[in-house]
Every structure is written in structure tokens, then in C-alpha cells.
Amino acid sequence: MSTSADTPAAPATAPEAASGAERLWSVEEHLEDILAKIRPLEPIELQLLDAQDCVLVEDVTVPAALPPFDNSSMDGYAVRTVDVEGASEEFPAVLTVIGDVAAGSGDLPVVGPGEAARIMTGAPLPPGAEAVVPVEWTDGGTGGGPASAMAAHSAAPDGGSGEVRVHRPVTARAHVRARGSDVAAGDLALAAGTVLGPPQIGLLAAIGRASVKVRPRPRVVVMSTGSELVQPGEALAPGRIHDSNSFALTACARDAGAIAYRVGAVDDDAATLRSTLEDQLIRADAVVTSGGVSVGAYDVVKETLSELAGDEGSVSFRKLAMQPGKPQGFGRIGRDRVPLFALPGNPVSCYVSFELFVRPAIRALMGLAPFDRETVRAVCAEEVASSPEGRRQFLRARYADGTATVVGGSGSHLVKSLADADALIVVPEDTTSVAAGTEVDVILLG
Amino acid sequence: MSTSADTPAAPATAPEAASGAERLWSVEEHLEDILAKIRPLEPIELQLLDAQDCVLVEDVTVPAALPPFDNSSMDGYAVRTVDVEGASEEFPAVLTVIGDVAAGSGDLPVVGPGEAARIMTGAPLPPGAEAVVPVEWTDGGTGGGPASAMAAHSAAPDGGSGEVRVHRPVTARAHVRARGSDVAAGDLALAAGTVLGPPQIGLLAAIGRASVKVRPRPRVVVMSTGSELVQPGEALAPGRIHDSNSFALTACARDAGAIAYRVGAVDDDAATLRSTLEDQLIRADAVVTSGGVSVGAYDVVKETLSELAGDEGSVSFRKLAMQPGKPQGFGRIGRDRVPLFALPGNPVSCYVSFELFVRPAIRALMGLAPFDRETVRAVCAEEVASSPEGRRQFLRARYADGTATVVGGSGSHLVKSLADADALIVVPEDTTSVAAGTEVDVILLG
Numbered sequence: 001m002s003t004s005a006d007t008p009a010a011p012a013t014a015p016e017a018a019s020g021a022e023r024l025w026s027v028e029e030h031l032e033d034i035l036a037k038i039r040p041l042e043p044i045e046l047q048l049l050d051a052q053d054c055v056l057v058e059d060v061t062v063p064a065a066l067p068p069f070d071n072s073s074m075d076g077y078a079v080r081t082v083d084v085e086g087a088s089e090e091f092p093a094v095l096t097v098i099g100d101v102a103a104g105s106g107d108l109p110v111v112g113p114g115e116a117a118r119i120m121t122g123a124p125l126p127p128g129a130e131a132v133v134p135v136e137w138t139d140g141g142t143g144g145g146p147a148s149a150m151a152a153h154s155a156a157p158d159g160g161s162g163e164v165r166v167h168r169p170v171t172a173r174a175h176v177r178a179r180g181s182d183v184a185a186g187d188l189a190l191a192a193g194t195v196l197g198p199p200q201i202g203l204l205a206a207i208g209r210a211s212v213k214v215r216p217r218p219r220v221v222v223m224s225t226g227s228e229l230v231q232p233g234e235a236l237a238p239g240r241i242h243d244s245n246s247f248a249l250t251a252c253a254r255d256a257g258a259i260a261y262r263v264g265a266v267d268d269d270a271a272t273l274r275s276t277l278e279d280q281l282i283r284a285d286a287v288v289t290s291g292g293v294s295v296g297a298y299d300v301v302k303e304t305l306s307e308l309a310g311d312e313g314s315v316s317f318r319k320l321a322m323q324p325g326k327p328q329g330f331g332r333i334g335r336d337r338v339p340l341f342a343l344p345g346n347p348v349s350c351y352v353s354f355e356l357f358v359r360p361a362i363r364a365l366m367g368l369a370p371f372d373r374e375t376v377r378a379v380c381a382e383e384v385a386s387s388p389e390g391r392r393q394f395l396r397a398r399y400a401d402g403t404a405t406v407v408g409g410s411g412s413h414l415v416k417s418l419a420d421a422d423a424l425i426v427v428p429e430d431t432t433s434v435a436a437g438t439e440v441d442v443i444l445l446g
Numbered sequence: 447m448s449t450s451a452d453t454p455a456a457p458a459t460a461p462e463a464a465s466g467a468e469r470l471w472s473v474e475e476h477l478e479d480i481l482a483k484i485r486p487l488e489p490i491e492l493q494l495l496d497a498q499d500c501v502l503v504e505d506v507t508v509p510a511a512l513p514p515f516d517n518s519s520m521d522g523y524a525v526r527t528v529d530v531e532g533a534s535e536e537f538p539a540v541l542t543v544i545g546d547v548a549a550g551s552g553d554l555p556v557v558g559p560g561e562a563a564r565i566m567t568g569a570p571l572p573p574g575a576e577a578v579v580p581v582e583w584t585d586g587g588t589g590g591g592p593a594s595a596m597a598a599h600s601a602a603p604d605g606g607s608g609e610v611r612v613h614r615p616v617t618a619r620a621h622v623r624a625r626g627s628d629v630a631a632g633d634l635a636l637a638a639g640t641v642l643g644p645p646q647i648g649l650l651a652a653i654g655r656a657s658v659k660v661r662p663r664p665r666v667v668v669m670s671t672g673s674e675l676v677q678p679g680e681a682l683a684p685g686r687i688h689d690s691n692s693f694a695l696t697a698c699a700r701d702a703g704a705i706a707y708r709v710g711a712v713d714d715d716a717a718t719l720r721s722t723l724e725d726q727l728i729r730a731d732a733v734v735t736s737g738g739v740s741v742g743a744y745d746v747v748k749e750t751l752s753e754l755a756g757d758e759g760s761v762s763f764r765k766l767a768m769q770p771g772k773p774q775g776f777g778r779i780g781r782d783r784v785p786l787f788a789l790p791g792n793p794v795s796c797y798v799s800f801e802l803f804v805r806p807a808i809r810a811l812m813g814l815a816p817f818d819r820e821t822v823r824a825v826c827a828e829e830v831a832s833s834p835e836g837r838r839q840f841l842r843a844r845y846a847d848g849t850a851t852v853v854g855g856s857g858s859h860l861v862k863s864l865a866d867a868d869a870l871i872v873v874p875e876d877t878t879s880v881a882a883g884t885e886v887d888v889i890l891l892g
Binding site for chain 1 (some may be wrong): 513599627694790
């Protein structure tokens with residue numbers, strides 16, 4: 001793997017101070033550089049359900065009034081109000097039923113004086129009628145007491161004929177939904193920038209839209225690098241470990257909204273890495289690699305991508321003032337300038353780097369606000385004995401009820417403690433220890 | 447559609463009181479009945495990435511120590527501590543470099559007195575060596591000052607030979623990650639009941655698991671019913687409207703974690719509905735329908751499913767003390783007793799019913815805690831002039847900074863206001879009006 005140099009016990013003099021060469025980038029500087037170079041993906045027209053959770057890029061206006069016609073909000077009888085004036089159970093208004101108006105009916109009877117049409121919820125108010133009397137306010141045409149429901153049409157096909165006794169008066173427009181009372185033609189249904197959740201998709205369908213223009217989900221290609229990596233489920237030869245980063249990163253990318261493709265582990269060989277990248281670029285809106293970005297002799301990601309220039313793009317490798325996650329690569333490669341994130345290979349460094357840098361970038365590609373993780377102030381349950389000066393430390397923690405408790409050690413190989421954590425405690429650059437009970441910033445991990 | 451009888455202006459005497467027949471179920475009673483009848487899906491073995499967001503049903507123990515061997519946490523030199531005692535930049539310890547240990551190396555050199563092996567992060571600590579000196583604390587074999595990195599192996603294939611000058615001493619085990627320091631063989635990696643997010647998937651991969659036993663995502667078949675429904679994108683004949691519920695419900699089901707299949711709109715015809723249900727049951731862990739559940743003459747969902755008995759299952763139709771969403775059907779159908787939710791057809795009633803009843807059920811099928819929506823107390827920004835006595839009202843609202851503002855009217859056909867809302871204000875059964883500034887319960891919609 002030959003990757004990050006994140007070690008728990010920070011030496012009194014940091015290696016970079018000794019070598020005195022490279023400057024450290026702050027977390028913000030690196031993130032700003034990334035977001036400045038990310039362009040939201042080009043919008044495409046997608047079928048409604050394929051556009052779920054995507055960002056609309058057009059103002060959608062209403063083509064025709066909704067509802068398209070006056071319709072009944074109840075199952076009942078469409079009547080002229082004057083015909084039911086003063087009606088009561090004792091002295092019902094008796095009307096002639098001239099037919100059924102079911103939902104979807106196009107051919108409507110005309111309701112004349114002394115007449116009623118049996119009408120279903122959502123069915124058009126027939127001409128002549130001014131209001132709807134709910135079936136429960138009538139005898140339902142049975143000649144008996146108040147009805148609790150209509151007889152099913154299939155069982156009683158002549159339910160839309162005969163007489164109905166109405167027990168209560170109604171005012172004009174009662175139980176009628178007016179044409180356009182939801183939205184009128186020309187109204188703005190949804191503004192560009194709206195994220196399409198279920199109710200928005202429902203509205204688009206309701207106004208007749210089958211497809212909409214949105215920014216698509218980015219296709220993110222994930223690969224880990226390292227000659228030591230073995231596919232889970234396969235036996236380990238001496239010196240080998242199982243590949244976990246490509247799985248965790250693929251899951252992370254999906255969780256951030258991307259369509260993720262896991263390529264798997266690539267050997268520490270420049271030619272293999274280069275040809276794999278070339279093969280994969282065709283389906284990539286972004287590439288995420290792990291490993292090979294530090295100061296070792298076999299750090300082929302750094303080696304291969306540092307050489308890129310011109311049409312092949314350029315990738316910068318830098319050291320960040322953070323722990324874990326000090327060595328980071330970011331740039332754009334290929335003719336399409338596909339963003340590439342070269343994350344450190346230690347699993348914890350890799351995960352924290354994704355959260356801080358790749359997740360916001362994926363959201364930016366979708367046209368979403370980059371940051372969605374909540375940061376809260378919380379009491380640090382236990383002392384943090386030492387934190388490296390000049391580096392922002394992210395400690396795995398569990399958060400509950402305003403308190404954050406560190407989980408496991410700070411070693412960036414500790415995968416188990418990462419799986420036990422649901423938050424990251426942020427220890428600022430100028431803080432070298434945190435007393436128990438102190439308030440700290442805590443990033444909640446979804 | 448002929449569906450729910452949810453009307454904004456509640457009459458002084460409610461229809462059900464007039465007819466005096468059916469009792470009203472409370473929201474809790476209906477929900478309890480549903481959850482009592484939902485069994486979590488049978489677990490299946492899934493590939494890691496297919497198990498994302500699923501619930502583990504086995505205790506996963508660690509088969510072999512992680513890391514599997516002592517390894518370096520830095521790019522540097524593996525040394526015997528006595529050989530670098532007292533070393534400084536002025537008086538470096540000069541060691542003979544006997545070879546490279548790359549990550550993945552199986553064949554390791556033995557480090558003898560006065561010797562060092564160049565070692566990469568993650569590579570096994572070779573026999574004889576007791577600690578690792580970071581490359582930045584050496585001359586990197588160049589004979590010059592402190593190194594900032596190793597020369598790439600590809601550029602300098604003999605970097606693993608010659609001499610190295612070490613500028614600082616190290617204690618035993620410095621920059622060495624001990625075998626088993628992450629997890630030991632036999633440790634519990636993840637307990638049954640854990641939800642598999644990215645870090646948990648990473649841990650499973652790291653301990654070599656290619657697949658795990660989880661409860662799968664439920665396959666939810668969604669159909670709307672109503673002879674008036676037209677596919678979005680198609681022209682509307684008189685009396686027709688576009689189908690929106692099947693789109694919104696499919697999106698809702700996915701959002702809840704299901705694999706959702708949208709069947710589309712089915713006509714108000716009992717034979718069609720029955721044969722469609724029979725066809726779809728083969729791929730359904732749950733079925734959600736909308737429409738046809740009220741008191742109209744063409745409410746075929748109620749008609750068709752009320753008739754079921756014995757091997758075909760049974761579905762209960764009832765009235766709930768809520769608005770919107772009064773008429774509801776729930777039961778289990780077919781030989782496999784597939785849960786079926788017959789929701790009212792008004793779009794708002796349909797959506798609110800999904801949130802209150804189907805979302806918890808989908809989560810229960812997955813083995814998750816049924817409730818995940820947050821309910822907060824918030825100040826109601828404006829007066830709610832009237833709310834029907836004896837019914838719990840759910841009002842569409844926007845929530846921000848502790849204040850909830852009602853959006854749109856209470857008519858259950860108002861799709862636009864649903865799309866503008868991000869919360870539901872809950873007005874209890876015994877409350878008939880809410881003064882502006884009063885605290886209310888607010889359900890936050892994701």
C-alpha cells in the first residue's frame with residue numbers, strides 16, 4: 001500500500017519540519033481548491049422516477065389548470081341547491097336520480113330542477129349541478145334511513161336511477177373542488193434548483209410531466225491500489241491483506257448520491273494503473289483512488305499522476321495540516337478533465353478524506369449544496385491527552401445527547417473503531433490536548 | 447378515483463355520526479395492527495455492496511487477526527534499535543541497506559546488526575528489525591541531508607541497497623502496528639442488528655468477508671387505481687387527470703429503503719385489479735395501492751379485497767380518526783400473506799398515509815426500527831382556525847428555526863402545497879383550533 005504517514009504518536013519534531021521543504025495546506029485551502037475546480041454535471045432530460053433526488057435545472061410551469069375541471073370531493077349526489085333547501089331527515093328533499101358520474105366520466109348528464117346525479121369523488125361536476133351532497137346525508141336511494149355508503153355498482157347496476165332522499169341542505173360549491181384550485185395554468189410549479197423528492201415527483205406527474213431536466217447522479221469510479229491487496233473471500237498469502245477501501249469508498253460514494261463503480265484493487269505498477277484509468281475514464285464523472293500517495297518508493301499513484309500534463313490533465317499531490325489524511329492528491333485527468341481524488345490508503349485516512357473532500361465534491365457535481373453533514377458542539381467525554389500541534393485532528397467518536405466519546409485509538413489503520421463510530425471529533429490545529437468536559441466541534445456522520 | 451372523503455370544511459355533524467355505524471380507529475390502533483402483522487423478511491446471504499443499508503442478522507466474528515502481521519505505519523527503514531541509539535544529524539548512524547520490503551512482500555530479508563531494510567507503509571516488519579525509522583529522519587540513502595521522500599523504485603531500482611544515514615534514534619516498536627492491534631481472531635466484529643453503512647462494509651471486507659447474511663430490501667409493488675387516470679406525458683380527455691400517486695408512492699417506497707416497482711394505474715374494474723394483483727404478487731414483499739377505498743359505487747379496491755378469504759388472505763377496510771387519510775385498507779393477501787396497504791386516492795391523503803403507516807412497515811420488513819422521522823415541538827406561526835373534533839389533523843407545513851408555517855389549504859387534493867412542504871403539523875383529536883404562537887408537534891419529512 002505504501003501510503004499515508006499518519007501515526008498516532010506524533011514526534012516532537014514533525015518530519016516535514018525536519019526536512020523543511022513542503023508547505024502544509026489547510027483543510028479549507030484543499031477543499032476550496034477542489035470546489036473551485038468542480039463544475040456541476042451537464043443537465044439531461046430524465047424520466048420522472050430516474051430523476052429522484054436530483055436537482056431540477058428548469059423552472060417548471062403548469063401547462064393546464066389542476067384540477068382540470070370542477071369535481072366532487074365526496075361520494076354523493078350532485079344537486080341544485082334550491083332543491084335541497086330546508087331538507088331534513090324528517091322532511092327530506094326527494095330527487096330523481098338521472099344517472100351516475102364516475103371518476104373519469106367524459107359524457108355528463110345535465111342536472112335539471114328536482115334532479116340529482118350520483119357522483120363519485122374526483123368525478124366532474126355535471127352541468128346544472130351547483131353542489132354535492134355526501135351520500136351519508138342521504139338515504140343512498142334505498143328509501144330507508146341515512147346511508148353509510150353507496151351500493152357497489154357491480155352489485156346494484158341501477159344504483160344511479162330511481163329516487164334519493166336528501167336529509168340536509170348544501171350551499172353552492174359545497175364539496176366541490178374548483179378547476180385550478182390546486183394550480184392554475186402558467187403558475188410556477190417548481191423552481192430551478194429544487195431537489196426532487198417524492199412530493200415533487202408527485203406534483204410533476206400531476207401536471208402531466210413525464211420527464212424533466214435535471215443534473216444526473218455522477219458516475220464515480222472507485223479503485224484501491226496496492227500489491228498487497230486481496231479480494232475479500234480469498235485466502236491471504238504472507239504479507240497480504242484484504243482490500244477494504246474499494247468497498248468502503250464505493251458505499252460512501254453511493255451514500256453521497258453517486259452511481260458508483262467499484263473497479264477493485266490495482267497493483268502498485270504504473271503501467272497497470274495508467275491503463276486501468278484510461279479504460280475507466282469513459283464511464284467516469286469522477287475517479288477516487290486510495291493508496292500510493294505518500295513518500296514511499298512504490299507510491300505509483302503519485303508517481304503516475306504527477307507526470308500527467310497537457311491533454312492528460314494534471315494532479316497535485318500535497319500535504320495537509322490534518323490527521324489522519326495528511327497526503328492527498330487532487331486534479332483533473334483526461335480530455336474531459338474528470339476530477340480525480342487520490343486518497344491515502346490507510347482505511348481511516350481514506351474514509352475521513354472522503355467525508356471531508358469527496359462527499360462535498362459529489363454533491364457539487366449534482367448541483368447540490370456541498371455540505372450536508374451536521375456539525376454540533378458537544379462535550380468531550382474523556383481527555384484527549386495529545387493532539388499534534390499544527391494539524392487538525394479528526395477523532396472517531398460516538399455521539400449521544402450532547403456528548404461525544406472517543407472510540408478506539410487514533411491509529412489510522414483501526415477499521416473496527418471506525419465501524420463503531422458515528423461521529424468525528426474535530427481538534428483544532430492550535431490545540432494539543434482536550435480536557436474531559438470541554439466543548440468540541442463534532443461532525444455527525446449521517 | 448372515488449376515494450377518500452376528506453374535505454376541508456368539516457360539517458357540524460360528521461357523516462359517520464349521522465350514520466352512527468362504524469367506529470373510528472385511532473392512528474395508533476391502525477399502526478399497531480399493521481406492525482403486529484408485519485414479520486421481518488427472511489435473511490439472505492448478499493454480496494457486501496448489495497447489503498449496504500441492510501440489517502445484519504448474524505454476529506460476525508473476526509476469523510484472523512487484523513492486521514495479520516506486524517507492519518510499518520511509515521515509509522522508512524526497518525532497524526534494530528541498538529544500531530540507531532544516540533543518532534543525530536551531526537552524528538548519524540550509518541547502516542547497510544539490505545533490500546526493500548514493499549507492501550505485499552512475502553519473502554522478507556533478515557535484518558542483522560548494522561543493517562536496515564527499506565520498508566513501505568503496510569509492509570511486514572522483517573525478522574530482526576524492532577522498529578521503523580521514517581524516511582524523513584534519514585538521508586534516504588542519498589548521502590545528502592534529510593530526505594523528504596524515497597526515490598521511486600521505477601526511477602532508482604537500486605534504492606534498496608547501499609547505505610543509509612539515520613538522524614534520530616527510535617524506541618522498540620516505534621512506527622510498528624502490531625498484529626491484531628485492530629481486531630484479534632475471535633473478536634466480535636459486528637453484532638447482529640447492525641445496519642451496514644460504509645464503515646461497516648469496510649470492516650467486513652477488511653476481515654475477509656465477501657458476503658453477509660442480512661435482511662434484504664423489500665420489493666414493493668405500487669399501483670394506483672382509477673379509470674380517470676392517464677399516464678403523464680399523454681393528453682387528457684374530458685374528465686381525466688394524470689396519475690401522480692403511483693409516481694409519488696414509488697419514490698416514497700424507495701426513499702424508505704425498498705426496491706419499488708411501479709405498475710402504474712389500473713382501471714376501476716374488479717377483474718382487472720384482481721388479475722393485476724395476482725400477476726404482481728410473485729415479485730412483491732408488500733403491495734401499495736391508492737384509491738378505491740371509500741364509500742363510492744366504484745371503489746373496486748375495497749370491493750375486490752373485502753371479498754378475499756382463506757388462501758387469498760384478508761384485508762380490512764376501516765375509518766381512521768384522522769384528516770387527511772380517513773379511509774384505509776390493510777391486510778395480507780395470497781398464500782404468502784403479502785402485506786397490502788390500500789391507501790386513499792387523494793394525493794395528500796395518500797402521501798400522509800404512506801408516511802404514517804407504510805414507511806414504518808417497510809422499515810419493519812427490513813428489520814429496522816419502524817420510526818425514523820423526527821418529531822419536534824415547534825411554534826405554530828399562524829392560527830389554525832378550525833380542526834375537526836375527534837380527528838387528528840396533519841397539516842402541510844414548512845419548518846425552520848423552531849417555527850412551523852402552514853403551507854396551502856387543508857384540501858387533500860392540493861399537490862402543489864405538498865410539494866412546498868417539508869413537515870407536517872399534528873393537531874390532536876381534541877383540539878379544534880390552534881392560536882398563532884402555540885407549540886405543536888411537527889413531523890419533519892426527511
